[in-house]
Amino acid sequence: METKTSLASPFVVPVFLPHAGCPHRCVFCNQRSTTGQEESLPSVNAVRRTIREFLAHRKERTRRTEISFYGGNFLGLSPELISLLLATATAFVQSGEADGIRFSTRPDTIDAPRMKLIARFPVTTVELGVQSMNDAVLRQSQRGHTAQAVREAVALLRRRPYALGLQMMVGLPGDAPATALATARQIADLGPDFVRIYPTLVLRGSLLASQHARGEYEPLTLEAAVALVADIYQIFHRHDIAVARMGLQAGPELAPDADLVAGPFHPAFGEMVQSALWLDAISRHLEKEGLQGGEVVLEAPARLLSQIKGQKDFNLLDLLQRHQLRSLEVQANPALAEDTLRINGQTCSRW
Numbered sequence: 001m002e003t004k005t006s007l008a009s010p011f012v013v014p015v016f017l018p019h020a021g022c023p024h025r026c027v028f029c030n031q032r033s034t035t036g037q038e039e040s041l042p043s044v045n046a047v048r049r050t051i052r053e054f055l056a057h058r059k060e061r062t063r064r065t066e067i068s069f070y071g072g073n074f075l076g077l078s079p080e081l082i083s084l085l086l087a088t089a090t091a092f093v094q095s096g097e098a099d100g101i102r103f104s105t106r107p108d109t110i111d112a113p114r115m116k117l118i119a120r121f122p123v124t125t126v127e128l129g130v131q132s133m134n135d136a137v138l139r140q141s142q143r144g145h146t147a148q149a150v151r152e153a154v155a156l157l158r159r160r161p162y163a164l165g166l167q168m169m170v171g172l173p174g175d176a177p178a179t180a181l182a183t184a185r186q187i188a189d190l191g192p193d194f195v196r197i198y199p200t201l202v203l204r205g206s207l208l209a210s211q212h213a214r215g216e217y218e219p220l221t222l223e224a225a226v227a228l229v230a231d232i233y234q235i236f237h238r239h240d241i242a243v244a245r246m247g248l249q250a251g252p253e254l255a256p257d258a259d260l261v262a263g264p265f266h267p268a269f270g271e272m273v274q275s276a277l278w279l280d281a282i283s284r285h286l287e288k289e290g291l292q293g294g295e296v297v298l299e300a301p302a303r304l305l306s307q308i309k310g311q312k313d314f315n316l317l318d319l320l321q322r323h324q325l326r327s328l329e330v331q332a333n334p335a336l337a338e339d340t341l342r343i344n345g346q347t348c349s350r351w
């Protein structure tokens, strides 16, 4: 299933600009935590150095390389700074060391003058932090823009050939599974090239941490977040939209010990979602084929075995119990195609 995502995923050279260009702090955000950097804009020399150092770690020049400005609201910077940073990255594209530039920005920074400004540079991908398509949730999250701003931004961006990524969050203040699912459906209707799905975490130093301390906000449990993101994943899958990431990455994006106050963080969050999807598919197959109470042999490519078994064999234990199986064996089968599973000799599809 990840084929489309992995084929599309470029080698990314990250340049973190924590809170750069942000008009204010959104309630859940503490980019010092999520990027591991203190807030201050690096000098052009520092940006150049970061890019050079990162490119030096690239082993082969087989994947498309994009220089990426992350961690703030890129188009919220002054036009002079935007031009300076883009010109710095452009030099690497012109020398052939990179293929393009990407950045993440707020929907309300996409307007005609800024579109004209970035058109002078080899920008290839734009990511919008959408977070929710529900205005009440956006208000409670103190985003400072509406769902309509997202629609208008996407319409403007689609006039250019940029790859478009939309990020959404689950478990925001005022959010509920139904509103998160509605957000996913509306995002899918906007037709992005890829999405990222993040569960809301309570990060030290964020406004949400104060609300949580006062008992005004409760994050999703890990179990609920995994189940909800699995449902959302299916919506994007049905629309053939690649899911580039689920959950924050430990290390470069988050130091769980230092920064996490509460919330559904797990270093293998994406893997847990994939496992939940397999559990659901296998369970449906067992029911459909009337295999309850029987002996079951699952065959899968070695790459999928850990997803199919689940964390600490959670899926296997659940299947054994739920379907009262006499035995359940899992075998690696190198002859099976990517993402294919066989149950007692029959093909099982995840969708």
Ligand code: SF4
Residues within 6 Å of the ligand: 019, 022, 023, 024, 025, 026, 029, 030, 031, 071, 072, 073, 106, 129
């Ligand atoms: S979520 Fe984005 S726009 Fe909001 S404060 Fe964080 S970096 Fe800035």
